[in-house]
Amino acid sequence: MSKADNMLSILWLLRSGKRVTAQQLADELEIHVRTVYRCIDSLCASGVPIIADSGPNGGYRLLGEFIDSPLLFDSEEQIALVHASVFAQEAGYPFTDALARAVDKLKRYTNEEQLERINRHSMGLAVIQTPAEGRELELLQSLEEAAAHGESLKMEYAKGVDLSSSNRVLDPYGIVHWKGNWYVVGFCRLRGEIRSFRVDRILQLEEANLNFERPAAFSPKDFLLRSLLPNPLEAEMQVIVRIQGHEHALNEICKHWLFGHSILERKQPGEVLFQLEEQSLKTYVPYFFLPFGRSIEILEPPMLIDRMMEVSLEMFKHYEAMQKKMIGKDE
Template identity: 80%
Template sequence: MSKADNMLSILWLLRSGKRVTAQQLADDLEIHVRTVYRCIDSLCASGAPIIADSGPKGGYRLLGEFVDSPLLFDSEEQKALVHASVFAREAGYPFTDALTRAVDKLKRYTNEEQLEWINRHSSGLAVIQTPTASRELELLKRLEEAAARGESLNMDYAKGAEPTPSQRILDPYGIVHWKGIWYIVGFCRLRQEVRSFRVDRIVRLETVDIRFERPAAFSAKDFLLRSLLPESLDAETLVNVRLQGHEHALNELCKHWLFGHALIDRKRPGEVLFKLGEQSLKTYVPYFLLPYGRSLEILEPQMLIDRMAEVSLEMYKHYQSMQIITENKKG
């Protein structure tokens, strides 16, 4: 074990409140007695209230108040940390190795009853996420560390269908995980504004000799959410969108990232009211509603009903043309 592990183990053994000799500690931990002395010296230097009693019945013990204080987490806290590690690992958290070591260390210093309790609860939780590629994990590590140190990065970024990646210098402010995708938010020196970028589209990162200060009140999460939500939500032209339908369909719709932020009222059974930007009703909102089929009805506005009819007709014509082509090939 490392010196830190030995020190923590000694503290754990001393929490019994009984006097323990250096030789007993060495035997329990299977280390040399000189290692025990060095660890106790380090603990005392760190402020741990270890008392050394001399004489035939002497030994080491902890000050009473320190024995009564919680050295580790209680069972509920341990369970929560293990569950959180599962979520982080499946979400593609870039420092999973360190997280796993921390959880292993947590389990190592629990008794058999606590460990059995933790394992029983952790086995009942599972998280399903699309695996994060190892290359993306390395990019996330570099981005997070650069953000913490205030170091700018030279970034090659692939934009959509453009054949060659664009180059820019980025001041990374923070990484954000949203809907199964990792983003980096930062100040783009090419565009001279704060922007967000998908990490899976980053081709290359290279450290440059430039330092930056992240704005004190800046929130990468809030910026990303504002940039992904429709611009029309913050515009003056907001339109009431009233829907009725099956409760399960309305429940799912209210969990949607767009509709969830636009929810105004859901007091009547089988009915819900949103406020959405007029432009969004003409563009992507109809495509979000299409999968719900006949489980939803639009009560207002009429413009959304008309647009849904147009989109449905376009879809019908699209697949009808495919059907004709297939039949011609067979003929």
């Protein structure tokens, strides 16, 4: 048997609650006593609470509470863990190698019926995502490890529209996956405040040989969400947007993170009221609405209608110029 098989077998024998000597374990499993010692050491290193009692009636035994805990997952738990691993891998989970080993180990110690069921359910779930890979995975691993151990990092970061390089020391509080991108949230020692950074814009990370304590009850996820969503307290910067249209189009709009968090009222049938930042109506919102074409109608505000006309005209001129260029080449 492999070492993993021996370790699992020893664990099952110890679950009886009785003291068992190394020689007794070796005889039962038909392995050398030195193999037993190595397996016991590995089990202890992995966190299994094995107690060694010396003396004439001594031997190995498990801590009482551990004997009552389940060692294996039931079928539903196995399927749930495999499904969760699919989501994690497609999202670019930074420890994919360890995750793959864990799933392989889970499948290895199941019977044929359970394995067949796991494989059947695995084929029924797929996730389409653009996962992180290569260099970004290494950055995510470094950030997660630093956040767990409270270690500051020197970070070279590409900022702004021109992606100019800047250097700072960051206390990483945690990493967050949001809409296909990974972010790190932490205290920026250059600016003296908590900030979020896109991981794919990090050019380099180095140890800063500094330590930090993350604020109690701080949530990187909540911080990132608040920084991305409009601030309802800034009422003078908010504008009411009223839209009518086909239910399918309105449903798609409401699924978007920005519009979904900005709904004031969903009137049936076919009308929604949003409260959005005025600046977003001049920049992002018109380009998001453009693909919906005539399936939606903007009732207010007039400024958004004007901006939609400007954007549409810009697109018309862009493709008109493209068409002229292609005709010129053909001639």
